[in-house]
Amino acid sequence: MGIFSKTCEYAMRSVFFIAHRTSDGKKVGIKEISLGIDSPEHFLAKILQSLSKQDIVKSAKGPNGGFYMDEANLKRPLADVVKAIDGRKIFTGCGLGLSYCSEINPCPLHNDFKIIREKITKMLEETSIENFNENLNLGITSLKK
């Protein structure tokens, strides 16, 4: 386990992939996405169902259907994807697992940890999916292996 759950890792990779692959206005199917980000197809389907319900991505059934994102979706911060899957713990939780983090009853890690949490929050809140994707579009960054 890293910072994010595996489910959340798949979610972020798929969102980047969809954004990248549908910039031409077309849609992309689950099979292609799961191949492109190296994830189990049916598990990813569940994740995308959830992201779709939460309006992180859009979907269309039937022939020529698939997943895509509109302008508003692309402008959302990556934080929204993380919140949709892993919840808010990474943004507000105690590093030692105390039931809530507070200045009044801080754990030994608190002073150092809150700074790190702020940096993570900043990274995820202040950059849009679109933005993270710029280098991917330029072929500089990768989503596989």
Add this chain to the structure above:
Amino acid sequence: MGIFSKTCEYAMRSVFFIAHRTSDGKKVGIKEISLGIDSPEHFLAKILQSLSKQDIVKSAKGPNGGFYMDEANLKRPLADVVKAIDGRKIFTGCGLGLSYCSEINPCPLHNDFKIIREKITKMLEETSIENFNENLNLGITSLKK
């Protein structure tokens, strides 16, 4: 799930607790530790067995036995506890879950994420357990609730 697994959270809390409670040279039993850090007793026993084997803490069986730490144990960085339980993923792993993080094949998060990873590493490597515990000894920080 936060940054660390629940097991790792218990491990860190227990190490702080033991360090704090045995500074007078006495030992502390599992029951007292689990009460003190609010963790399941038998689960914590397993964790401490593992930490003991890896020489993060010391233990003694029989009457007046229990867990304690020597000077060398206290001087170890908290990173050693994390490595002993959660492994090295948090220190070196890719934020998006790619099988390895690299400058040559970076993911879209890489540039931001590596800085955060460095800060986490710094926090865990550069401060000893003893050090983190100073405020606990002064009654400023907490391990419960």
Add this chain to the structure above:
DNA sequence: ATAATAAAAGATATTTTTATCTTTTATTAT
């Protein structure tokens, strides 16, 4: 030696996360 103590070790159970497979529903093209 014996009994009491406390961790170590072993076995089992529960819960959560991750993964797979099948059926249904909506949409499109013929």
Add this chain to the structure above:
DNA sequence: ATAATAAAAGATAAAAATATCTTTTATTAT
């Protein structure tokens, strides 16, 4: 209308993480 397509939904399974309970071993005090 019908067949083909693709996501949604539902059901089930496997694996990993977390939790509990029992037995064994080492140590100490009597």
